[in-house]
Amino acid sequence: MADVLVADVVIAGGGPAGWALARACARSGLRVTLVAPTNTWPATYGMWLDETSVLPAGARWVPARVRGLARGYAVLDNESVLAACAHPGIEVVRARVAAMTATGARLAHGEVLRAGMVFDATGVLGAANRVEQTAFGVVVPAERAASVVAPGEAVFMDWRRPPGFGEPATFLYAVPRPDGRVLLEETCLARRPGLGFAELRDRLHARLGPLDGPVERVRFPVDVPPPPLLASGAIPFGAAAGFVHPATGFSLADTFRLAPAVASAFRGGPAAVRRVLWPAPARLVYRLRRRGLATLLSLTATEHEEFFDLFFALPERRQRAYLSGRTDLAGVTAAMAVLFARAPAHLRRKMVTP
Incomplete structure (x- = not known):
């Protein structure tokens, strides 16, 4: 044509x-x-x-x-x-x-x-050589999710391990939807290759029991x-x-x-x-965030929970800079420096090891 x-x-x-x-x-x-x-x-x-x-x-x-x-x-x-x-x-x-x-x-x-x-x-699309985030979720009525998340509340990262599971680290993500239902999702934040949907499903059910509803599957590279x-x-x-x-x-x-x-x-x-x-500042921030990703990939399941507890204990302006400051080179650098200063020695070693 x-x-x-x-x-x-x-x-x-x-x-x-x-x-x-x-x-x-x-x-x-x-x-x-x-x-x-x-x-x-x-x-x-x-x-x-x-x-x-x-x-x-x-x-x-x-x-x-x-x-x-x-x-x-x-x-x-x-x-x-x-x-x-x-x-x-x-x-x-x-x-x-x-x-x-x-x-x-x-x-x-x-x-x-x-x-x-x-x-x-x-x-x-995901690929074998990429670091991927994967997730398996089920959309349920609000009353089914009441024991997990209260009305008007969201659970961002619950790093507690599902019964019977160890490595790698996964977390529960639970959010209210506009239709009144709740998405309950087991997420593997970053792994090469991404954790499979079957295991994520099994972890979610081990954590919360059987769930019935529309399924959401998430898979994309983060690098x-x-x-x-x-x-x-x-x-x-x-x-x-x-x-x-x-x-x-x-x-x-x-x-x-x-x-x-x-x-x-x-x-x-x-x-x-x-x-x-x-722009140049965004490219530099990206390099710093990739350094942070390398740290995440090196953490054990227990260390993931410890690491994010430290991060979300930072002052809100530091959190905001790292999570949202795409061109805020000074803010992202400061957030990483404060986190490093507060981290115990075993986490510091993983933050600086290539």
Whole structure:
């Protein structure tokens, strides 16, 4: 089939990253074509409550108190966020992208869509050589979860081991959903390769007993590096661009925060966009966070609990800097230094060992 010049921007991917970028570009006056096979977000998405200001007007979420933490949490109402991202300047093509270049996206049925710039917002699949976060969760009625989490409350990381299980470390994550139900999820934060779903399921059931409800499975790498500044081809955005925080798996807030800046940089060409996505301070912060990831990979199950107890005992500004300060080099460095100073000798050794 013949190539078709369709827009200023073609975005592959219909998840939060693709729609956040599509909305920002359309609002800046660009003609946008978003290509995705479906128009649903089945996963449960969350972010820190103080970061919800980056979401578009009309987006809704369920706030929750995080047990043991001062910082609140928000679980997104996916339908409302998706609706808030809609814009008349976005043309949606229901198809799967087979290949991308800097100015073209070839669809699975052969058509090539041409644009001034192409973005890859399709996410990243796990691989054997990647450090992955994996999780197995079940969505249950609130009354079934009452013994685990109170109404309006979230459990972020319960590192207590499920009965009968040892290494590797996993934790319980429990959050309220907008539909009134609760997601109960067993999570392996970071492992190479990721822990399998069958074992995560067994651990969750050993921890909480039999659970019946819709299942959520999570698997993604947490060590995707920033693309080279002088890279060519389609420009990655969101998880595909290395936005995933290696200590939490979060990327949504940065995705929505950066989308308008990317749209503003469009007229400067691909190099300007890549500089906006990964300025020098962000690249340095990424290197520090990768050092933190290396420490996590070296910890035993017992040390994981000890390590995160120390981290969440830091002053909130230190926690916030490390978890949310993507370009805050001074803040991230200070947070790591304070944590090191407070850590016992056996954890310090793992923090400095390559």
